[in-house]
Amino acid sequence: MKTELVKPGAYAYERAGKILREGGLVAFPTETVYGLGGNALDPQAARKIYAAKGRPGDNPLIVHIADPSEAEAIAYTNDTYYKLAKAFMPGPLTVVLPKKDIVPDSVTGGIKTVAVRCPGHPVALELIRAAGVPIAAPSANLSGSPSPTTAEHVMSDLEGRIDMIIDGGQSEIGVESTVISLTGDVCTVLRPGEIIPRELYSIVGDVVVAQAVKVPSAAGDKPESPGMKYKHYAPSKPLVLLSGSREEAVAYVNNETKKTAVLAYSEDADKFENAYVIDIGAADDAHSQMHNLFKALRDVEAADAEIIYANLPPETDDFLAVYNRMIRACGGIVVRLGT
Numbered sequence: 444m445k446t447e448l449v450k451p452g453a454y455a456y457e458r459a460g461k462i463l464r465e466g467g468l469v470a471f472p473t474e475t476v477y478g479l480g481g482n483a484l485d486p487q488a489a490r491k492i493y494a495a496k497g498r499p500g501d502n503p504l505i506v507h508i509a510d511p512s513e514a515e516a517i518a519y520t521n522d523t524y525y526k527l528a529k530a531f532m533p534g535p536l537t538v539v540l541p542k543k544d545i546v547p548d549s550v551t552g553g554i555k556t557v558a559v560r561c562p563g564h565p566v567a568l569e570l571i572r573a574a575g576v577p578i579a580a581p582s583a584n585l586s587g588s589p590s591p592t593t594a595e596h597v598m599s600d601l602e603g604r605i606d607m608i609i610d611g612g613q614s615e616i617g618v619e620s621t622v623i624s625l626t627g628d629v630c631t632v633l634r635p636g637e638i639i640p641r642e643l644y645s646i647v648g649d650v651v652v653a654q655a656v657k658v659p660s661a662a663g664d665k666p667e668s669p670g671m672k673y674k675h676y677a678p679s680k681p682l683v684l685l686s687g688s689r690e691e692a693v694a695y696v697n698n699e700t701k702k703t704a705v706l707a708y709s710e711d712a713d714k715f716e717n718a719y720v721i722d723i724g725a726a727d728d729a730h731s732q733m734h735n736l737f738k739a740l741r742d743v744e745a746a747d748a749e750i751i752y753a754n755l756p757p758e759t760d761d762f763l764a765v766y767n768r769m770i771r772a773c774g775g776i777v778v779r780l781g782t
């Protein structure tokens with residue numbers, strides 16, 4: 444299959460809308476990362492998405508809509524959903540709700556809930572309207588790779604496997620949306636993102652963070668969100684997180700005798716003596732680090748390194764998304780420095 448790469452515009456929307464209605468796949472930009480879209484009401488399209496990504500069929504897809512009220516067609520909503528929609532949609536928040544029968548089981552991996560998201564990106568919204576159907580879209584990477592934040596990343600993973608890519612430039616946020624569940628008694632964060640627990644708390648009053656957000660789950664565990672049980676984003680060389688002061692981390696890396704790459708804070712970038720350095724942003728700047736992280740995890744593959752180091756991010760609200768992605772990319776390998 445030839446993958447058509449187009450810029451946003453009348454041609455792109457008309458052609459992409461047609462491809463989606465006919466069961467094909469179109470990758471598109473969102474404010475978080477690029478998505479791989481298919482018609483969410485077409486079981487065959489969902490199967491094509493899983494096949495193109497090489498994704499396990501039990502990991503459910505997020506359904507994208509152009510207006511929060513469109514959730515009515517696919518899910519059983521509630522007051523909390525609309526309060527959150529008023530505060531955060533369109534935007535980087537995904538809400539898990541009980542699903543309606545119109546959503547095929549192949550979209551939700553057989554579970555009885557559906558994840559709903561109204562993305563805050565004009566190209567994504569225009570595409571959903573052009574298709575005239577809700578769009579099921581996971582991140583547009585091969586399963587296990589870092590989520591794509593540019594059309595080039597999508598091309599390098601999925602060229603020849605999908606019909607079209609709309610190139611809307613670099614994703615602004617850089618990590619995937621915050622996923623919350625409203626199916627239990629308390630609003631539960633299943634995947635942290637740009638919208639942090641404190642902000643959710645200010646709207647809904649009570650918020651818990653699922654255990655698996657901070658700890659990579661072990662084989663056999665049954666996390667609330669099926670996606671949390673898979674190792675993700677891992678570079679092809681071991682990634683090791685260093686827990687300790689920044690000075691201790693610099694000294695530790697400078698003592699390493701193997702060929703080394705380091706995902707470094709801007710302030711430390713020129714302190715490494717022999718390592719291949721990728722700057723991921725200032726130490727206290729969670730937004731820059733979110734923005735740069737997935738590109739850094741792809742770029743580090745170009746380094747001729749045997750081992751990759753990064754600082755263990757703080758476990759605070761602001762850094763929760765960076766912490767979660769780093770912990771999963773390293774598969775839980777953390778070295779404690781100092782005393």
Ligand code: TXA
Nearest residue numbers: 475477478503504556557558581582619620668669670
């Ligand atoms: O920012 C985003 O959310 C991007 C863009 C393209 O919208 N999409 C994205 O999709 O990251 P994906 O498929 O890569 O991640 C979806 C996550 C997975 O961890 C999945 O397990 C979880 O959401 N999820 C989806 N439906 C769910 C459900 N019904 N219950 C619990 N978790 C669900």
Ligand code: MG
Nearest residue numbers: 581582590619
């Ligand atoms: Mg993904």
